[in-house]
Amino acid sequence: AQKVTQAQTEISVVEKEDVTLDCVYETRDTTYYLFWYKQPPSGELVFLIRRNSFDEQNEISGRYSWNFQKSTSSFNFTITASQVVDSAVYFCALSEFSGGYNKLIFGAGTRLAVHP
């Protein structure tokens, strides 16, 4: 069973539009962490946020915000007023206590294209 599902394969928006990237996860663990990473064309995965399973507070960082809802096993990512530099592939990832040390389970990724 897929543990991290990013149903949106590709999203295309025009600059300044808001966009939400969906992430649904599956785990039996009570202790786990969720992450978002950005992968620009250069290939390096850039860390954006980490959220633990006991902290359901939403978080905002500049134009980025994250909505964590345990009731629906979702950890969605919203970019407000998108910019061309936001174009990249975005990955949601899960790290479970039962998975052992430092094992990230990634979703398939969502490719975001922001057009001028």
Place this chain on the structure above:
Amino acid sequence: KAGVTQTPRYLIKTRGQQVTLSCSPISGHRSVSWYQQTPGQGLQFLFEYFSETQRNKGNFPGRFSGRQFSNSRSEMNVSTLELGDSALYLCASSSGLAGAGPTDTQYFGPGTRLTVL
């Protein structure tokens, strides 16, 4: 602080050969993890090393191996290369001191793109 570095950035090999990839973690980080990224399978965990010991392993055949040195630098080796091994290999480092489980944040390098002909 300098980020995670990986060498070489690009590599072309032929089937049956073996290859060694190198990763230098962020200064002070003692954990190094390796991931394989392919269009078909996405990002998959290979293994994790801390203090020269493999602490965790993904579901890859024994042709994939790794090691870590006392300075925390890590290498991964793929023997008897197959066409399906063509991928971007990403290395990630973290402090490794957060204890068992998922609490570390991993920071990734730029990757080594391996092409097997």
